[in-house]
Amino acid sequence: MLEWAAAEPxxxxxxxxxxxxxxxxxxxxxxxxxxxxxLTLRVVCGLPTASIARLLVLPEPAIAQxxxxxxxxxxxxxxxxxxxxSAQWQARLASVLRAIYLTFTEGHSPHGTSAxxxxxxxxxxxxxxxxxxxxxxxxxEVTGLLALILLTSARNAARADQDGALVxxxxxxRGRWHxxxxxxxxxxxxxxxxxxxxxxxxxxxxxxxxxxxxxxxADTDWxxxxxxxxxxxxxxxxxxxxxxxxxAVAYAEGPAAGLAILDTLAASVQLARWPQLHxxxxxxxxxxxxxxxxAAAYRDALALEPAEPVRQHxxxxxxxxxxxxxxxxxx
Numbered sequence: 001m002l003e004w005a006a007a008e009p010x011x012x013x014x015x016x017x018x019x020x021x022x023x024x025x026x027x028x029x030x031x032x033x034x035x036x037x038x039l040t041l042r043v044v045c046g047l048p049t050a051s052i053a054r055l056l057v058l059p060e061p062a063i064a065q066x067x068x069x070x071x072x073x074x075x076x077x078x079x080x081x082x083x084x085x086s087a088q089w090q091a092r093l094a095s096v097l098r099a100i101y102l103t104f105t106e107g108h109s110p111h112g113t114s115a116x117x118x119x120x121x122x123x124x125x126x127x128x129x130x131x132x133x134x135x136x137x138x139x140x141e142v143t144g145l146l147a148l149i150l151l152t153s154a155r156n157a158a159r160a161d162q163d164g165a166l167v168x169x170x171x172x173x174r175g176r177w178h179x180x181x182x183x184x185x186x187x188x189x190x191x192x193x194x195x196x197x198x199x200x201x202x203x204x205x206x207x208x209x210x211x212x213x214x215x216x217x218a219d220t221d222w223x224x225x226x227x228x229x230x231x232x233x234x235x236x237x238x239x240x241x242x243x244x245x246x247x248a249v250a251y252a253e254g255p256a257a258g259l260a261i262l263d264t265l266a267a268s269v270q271l272a273r274w275p276q277l278h279x280x281x282x283x284x285x286x287x288x289x290x291x292x293x294x295a296a297a298y299r300d301a302l303a304l305e306p307a308e309p310v311r312q313h314x315x316x317x318x319x320x321x322x323x324x325x326x327x328x329x330x331x
Contacts (some may be wrong), residue, residue: 019044019124020096020131024084027095031075035070036095038063039104045103048330051111055102057240089136097145097201100128104149106157109307116167116309122153143192144202145247151185151208154178166309170217182212183189203232222251247280255287275306279314286321295321 004133026040034187041047049067084092107121129146136142156245158172167173189205207228214220229245243265252259262281271277282297298318302311 020128023096023099023128024089024092027092027099028074029088029091030078030079031070031073032066033095035066035073035278037098039070039239040095040099041102042067042119046101047103047106052102054109054111055105057270059273077161093136093139093142096132097141100125101145101148101201102131103128104152106154109310111307114164114308116164117156119156122149122156125149126153138195140192140195140197141199141201143188144199144205147185147188147192147205147206148201150181150188151205151212154181154185154212160309164309166313166314169211172217174215177212198231198235200232200235203235204229207232208215220251222248226252239265239271240274243271243274243277244278250284250287255284259288273304275301275304276329278304279310282314282317286317289322 022044023040023105024042027036030266031039038049038052041052041055042049047055049064050060053063056063104125107118107125110118111120126149129142129149133142133146153176155163155169155172157178158174158176159167161167187203189202189209192202193206198282207225210221210225210228226245226248229241229248232241233245243262245260246258246265248258259281262277262284263276265271266281278297278301282294282301285291285294286296295318298314298321302314305311306314
C-alpha cells in the first residue's frame with residue numbers, strides 16, 4: 001500500500017516495475033483530470049514544474065497550482081495512493097499513457113543541457129511503454145504509444161551532427177536511423193490499427209511510420225501525413241496538432257498554404273507561448289520570400305527561451321537571413 005509520503009521524491013528508490021505502479025497510483029480517478037498528469041510528471045517522473053508547463057504549453061504558475069491542489073486533495077480527502085488492481089487500470093490508463101508520452105517528449109526537447117536528446121528520459125519512457133504493453137497487449141492505444149516511441153527514438157542518433165548541433169528531420173542521415181526499432185515500430189502500428197479501435201497514439205505512430213517509410217526526405221508522403229493529422233484532430237482538437245498539420249500541408253501544397261493556417265493559429269494565446277509555432281512560421285515566411293517577417297518570427301521564438309540546441313539553430317537561421325540575432329540592444 002502506498003501512502004502519499006511514499007510517492008514523494010526519492011526517485012532513486014523507484015526502480016523496475018515500481019515506477020509503472022506509481023504512475024497508476026498517482027493517476028487516481030478522484031483527482032481532477034487536469035491535475036493527474038502534472039502531479040505524476042512531478043512526483044513520479046521527477047520533471048521540474050517549468051518543464052511540465054512547457055510540455056503542456058501552459059503558464060508555470062498554473063501548473064504549480066494544479067500540483068498543489070492535487071496534493072491538498074490527497075491530504076484533505078484522505079486519499080491513499082494504493083496500487084490499483086487490474087479492474088481499475090482502465091480508468092487510469094489515459095493519464096498513464098499521457099505521462100509516459102510527455103516524459104518521452106521532454107527527452108526530445110530538454111532544457112538545462114546542450115544535448116539535443118536526453119537519452120535517459122527517452123529510454124525510460126520506452127521501458128515503461130514496453131512494460132505496459134506486456135501487461136496490456138490487447139489495448140491498441142498502448143501498442144500505439146510503444147510504436148510511436150520506437151519509431152521516433154529510432155532517429156535519435158541522427159538528430160545531432162558531430163559538433164552536437166541540431167539536425168532537422170529533412171537533413172538527417174537516414175542511414176544512422178535504428179532500423180531494428182523502425183521495423184518493430186511498423187509491425188506494432190499495423191497490429192494496433194488492425195484492431196479497428198483507432199486513437200491518438202496509433203495515429204501519431206502512423207505519422208511516424210510515414211517518415212520511416214521514406215528512403216529520402218523528398219520521398220515523404222506529406223499528403224498522407226496531412227490526412228492523418230486531420231484524423232488526429234477528430235480525437236484531439238488541439239491547436240498544436242493543427243499547427244503540425246499546417247506544416248504537412250505546407251510540404252504537400254506549398255508554403256503559402258501552410259502559412260495561412262499558422263497565421264490563423266498565431267492569434268491563440270496558448271500557442272503564443274509555444275516556440276515551435278514561431279519557428280514553423282519563420283521557416284515558411286522565409287520560403288515565401290518574406291525575410292524580415294521570418295527574422296521577426298524567429299526572434300519571437302528566441303524570446304520564449306527554447307532549449308539551447310534550438311536556440312543555436314534559430315540564431316543560425318536569423319544570420320542566414322542577413323538579420324541580427326539579438327532580441328534587444330541590451331542582449
